[in-house]
Amino acid sequence: GAGVSQSPSNKVTEKGKDVELRCDPISGHTALYWYRQRLGQGLEFLIYFQGNSAPDKSGLPSDRFSAERTGESVSTLTIQRTQQEDSAVYLCASSPGTDRNTIYFGEGSWLTVV
Amino acid sequence: GENVEQHPSTLSVQEGDSAVIKCTYSDSASNYFPWYKQELGKRPQLIIDIRSNVGEKKDQRIAVTLNKTAKHFSLHITETQPEDSAVYFCAARAGGSYIPTFGRGTSLIVHP
Numbered sequence: 001g002a003g004v005s006q007s008p009s010n011k012v013t014e015k016g017k018d019v020e021l022r023c024d025p026i027s028g029h030t031a032l033y034w035y036r037q038r039l040g041q042g043l044e045f046l047i048y049f050q051g052n053s054a055p056d057k058s059g060l061p062s063d064r065f066s067a068e069r070t071g072e073s074v075s076t077l078t079i080q081r082t083q084q085e086d087s088a089v090y091l092c093a094s095s096p097g098t099d100r101n102t103i104y105f106g107e108g109s110w111l112t113v114v
Numbered sequence: 115g116e117n118v119e120q121h122p123s124t125l126s127v128q129e130g131d132s133a134v135i136k137c138t139y140s141d142s143a144s145n146y147f148p149w150y151k152q153e154l155g156k157r158p159q160l161i162i163d164i165r166s167n168v169g170e171k172k173d174q175r176i177a178v179t180l181n182k183t184a185k186h187f188s189l190h191i192t193e194t195q196p197e198d199s200a201v202y203f204c205a206a207r208a209g210g211s212y213i214p215t216f217g218r219g220t221s222l223i224v225h226p
Contacts, residue, residue, distance in 0.1 A: 004157075031212055042120075042218035043158070043203060050212060091157070095212070102148070103214065105157040 002026070004106035006092050012112045013082055021077045021109045025094030030072050033093040033103060036061075043091065049075060050097055082113045116141040118206050120217025128225050133194050135220045137204035138186040144206040147187050148214065149178060152201045161202075162189070194224045 005024040013019050025032050034046040045059035049069040060066070064082075069075040079086055089108040096102075117140040127133050139147075148163035164171045164178045164187065171178050175194075180187040187206075191198055201221050205214035 033213070035216075043216040045213055045215070048213050056213065097212070102160055102163070105150075105159070107157045 006106040023092030029094035030097035031095040035091045116215040118217040139206040143208040146207040
């Protein structure tokens with residue numbers, strides 16, 4: 001079946017603007033993750049959704065970042081008042097939510113703030 | 115929370131040589147250790163994983179070893195090929211958590 005799908009693949013935005021990044025997880029996957037990857041850096045955890053439970057927002061770097069998920073489907077990551085340091089690849093991932101917990105990544109959304 | 119250290123940050127080898135990437139973790143409750151490969155401009159993909167009840171796991175040219183006492187685990191790639199060139203990430207996940215913590219990555223370059 002289809003993998004994790006993200007859009008847009010690339011986004012250039014002006015400093016101060018808001019952006020929305022979308023993630024379609026693999027069908028049936030109850031767990032969804034957002035990670036940030038700055039150029040040449042590792043994977044920085046942002047937020048985790050599991051079914052209808054309250055999300056784990058412990059990785060969000062500031063209150064300019066927020067994310068929503070509708071049930072066990074699409075998720076949107078919103079960055080308000082973007083700053084240049086927000087430039088990065090934003091990776092979404094999903095997993096079945098079982099103990100096996102292999103997570104599958106999307107191709108990412110490359111955000112450039114100018 | 116969990117902290118994962120990964121070394122080296124860059125590894126350059128000749129085709130046919132072996133490559134070893136090492137990671138340490140801080141949380142003794144961690145029980146799941148996946149390795150991901152990320153080719154340039156591509157998504158990270160799982161290549162092998164190991165659970166804490168196993169000391170070693172092999173899959174063709176790749177193997178992972180785990181030392182729970184020392185809290186470190188390693189990726190071994192034998193007979194490296196140019197297509198092995200990529201960034202490799204280790205990760206650790208504690209029992210009761212579904213959020214893996216990733217290392218900073220190792221850029222492996224295999225010279226033909």
